[in-house]
Amino acid sequence: MAEDGLRAGMLAVATADLLDPSFVRSVVLLLDVEEDGVLGVVLNRPSPVPVADVLDGWGETLASPEVFFQGGPVAADTALAVARLRDAAVVPVGFRRVHGRLGLLDLDTPVELLRGSLAGVRIFAGYAGWGAGQLEAEIAEGSWYVVSAEESDVFRDDVGRLRRDVLRRQPGKLAWHATRPGDPGLN
Template structure:
């Protein structure tokens, strides 16, 4: 497929926590079509992350009301992936003056972008976090699996921006991420999820 050749022809960036996995135009998996996944863990034991743009119909106040004040609008649970959808993952954007290393409930992913320990008391995070999202479920890859998919041309790897996590649900995040890449990727920013529907 031409999209595989496109991604294979681009300069490679190694995956690591805090990087985005951007689905190739025409991704064969219907679940991951036009998806953007942020990596939270990536090591010899495998990889783990969440899809950023799939909003559920469940409001945060219905299931985790103590966290509502910290949630960026829309205050809904997002679907992080197909694995263990009863598990919840928290990601947030810190306030500019926060030193992440001083707070054990925060794990740095990128500039101001953190993985939040949901065992922490929400009120303790009010002075640390500018906004956050809660994700039900996650995406995971066994050792070596993600690298194989990247080499096959399924994913493009690029740095995340803090705003990627708190982008409103109505925004086409996949298109936005593609538009900020080097040419020729912006040309594919309106590529449909399913060619049969276009």
Template structure:
């Protein structure tokens, strides 16, 4: 476990592979983390709401699969957009960097301005949030592995297998957890 405090751009990978909690088998990208708390979006949970029904103008700009993701249980009626710049030397209107050339795109930005400015977009309903000290407590209890993020984690076309892939890539005890059966009763 890292001695450095959690930071934007890191992945939080759930150590729980069982149960029905939202965060079981979750991979969360931290977008902000400071003394006021932390927030992120869950990269591998799909929303039950279709993207076409709430933000149809954005559907063709998002990375496959062209769906709305469930970013977390906080403010599920709100939307968060994570985007990767096509030209890292420019900062288009409505964009705020998080790490490298990946950041947040304000969804009030006209779609015409966003077209061509990003190589990948992902839209999340809601977000995952932690009050001051809460994430540190969860990390101390062993609820999360902290890992470096890759663009292919954030914009994967196969979100269903992301939890297992990230754990396997890390090696060690996390890689063993990736072999957890989908249904332990069948083991």
């Protein structure tokens, strides 16, 4: 679906119809969109685990809250770092651009080599992954809204309101879904 507009740097926002516990009310940043599948991380699931308890030296680069985020149900014992460049023209070693100033950061890169080049880092335990055509099928069945991301979406303090705020800024009727209850029959 990349040719139809699905691309890295966009958000997949769970609709009220998506009941999979891994993704209920989630906002997923798409990091890789390829013919063989899609990879992303859930932006609005902070864990209680401070990054400093597991990874030394990353404290000054982390966006608040400085905890691991539950990036998705795949490979939950691995970590992915999403970073924002301070200056789009200055790309440090270990950084792979995804979209604009956003990219993936190799956590094996010595922190000293990154000082001053990053405006924020968020670390995710696990990721969301879809095989070829799987996300496109879920979009077609009404499980996801796909919308443009803003860099600030990735590094918000108040991730509990992220889904609502992303939907509210959308044009037309899509904005109405920002306050839609999970079960409209209970309204």
